[in-house]
Amino acid sequence: MATPRLELLHEAPTTAARNAPPLLFVHGGFCNAHCWRPMMKKLAGAGFACYALSLEGHGGSDGRAYLPMIGIADYVNNLAAVGADFASPPVLIGHSMGGFVIQQYLARHPAAAVALLASVPPSGLAASSWRLTTRSPAMLMRLNLYQQGQYQPDLAELREMLFSPAASDRTIAEFARHAQPESQRAVLEMAFVPPLLQPRLPDVPALVLGATGDALISADDVAATARRLRSPAEMLPGIGHMMMLDAGWERVAARLLSWLDTLHPAKYVDAAA
Template identity: 40%
Template structure:
């Protein structure tokens, strides 16, 4: 099912001092989040390094339209939002996607030219099957909590939210502030991601023709190492893991380690 394309929110943090010929950076959030998650220090850090930074909220998220029909939004709908944001930026972009946003960034880069592709704790080309089985075997209580939040509309238990997404030393006040901004995700998009294994062999053969990097969190329980390696393999690069960082890499205690690695990679483009 397709929907009329709603207005999308794009947050911009301009470079403090522009680098010559530097591409713009377009940040794509993961499930349950919105553009705000990149604007807690991550975008400012890279803007200070000379890059114009943009973060979009996919339809039904954050300040974008489409909340009333979020449950029907598909991955294809989200892809159109990304294409619209790139069109508005109107210059070469490096896509930086987290989790579901990493999957969407890879998918876009397989179909359209981009200046670069950075995937942070991405859902790999085969979708959510590996992550779901991992949680089912090793963290069933966390999987149950995730399903209760998505399908029963329950507010997340803060202790389980920390265990699932963040490092153990994230202060309670920061965890609570983030929890208040998280939201439900599209049921259709989660179904789409869960069915990706059926088309995995086809998509894995379509390697993006651009410089790429894949970063995983050393303490990530939601997207374990074998999933990160799978995404890196599909892009023809080696996965890298940032120690002391959990799944929500741009908000976690040691997010600067992730931003610093991205900065070094961007400078080498």
């Protein structure tokens, strides 16, 4: 099969460029690369070259017509195709499903560092689905219908599912404008991943963040992802699942920036910057 055309957004540094690998952002389900726009602008303002990929079947990338057939391995191949175009391995920053894709990618491909935000954990979505089944079955049903493109929630329902109460209507409406169904094959492949199919990942600098207001990914899920990467888990208060857009997203950006600043200065920080 021919390599699909993939949408790749770019924000060039708006201050003195750092001597650092590029930052490559990978979105989660429901959305595309545009969800990273505010975060990219913020980090480009700190001297980083920022790129955001729309996975196959999302945004302006090829694949809308065959989205239900696309699997996690295809998303990993998308990431590998984009990563191969950089002069050196990028820093990968992934959200939700994008964090799960990055975990699979790391098993076979290099990265300078990884930051995972509200990532689907190594074992998949089984624990999250069970929690919603017992605590909020109506939300689980709406999410499933939303993923399949059979239901369009209003702003209040999107806030409950994906944002914190503090999120503005404007932010949620902008998210909804870019939202779309997700591949049911990819969702099924994340439903449950048995331990024997969870390969050990290489040692790589990692930041693993979760949000206390996240209705989908729990603190236990965040901890499981952090253990796999042999990194501490950090929970940011008062933020919902869409950590890069929700009210308080600037705190997420600040934590990312402070983490990037701790990486090897000879490699990541230009002394003249």
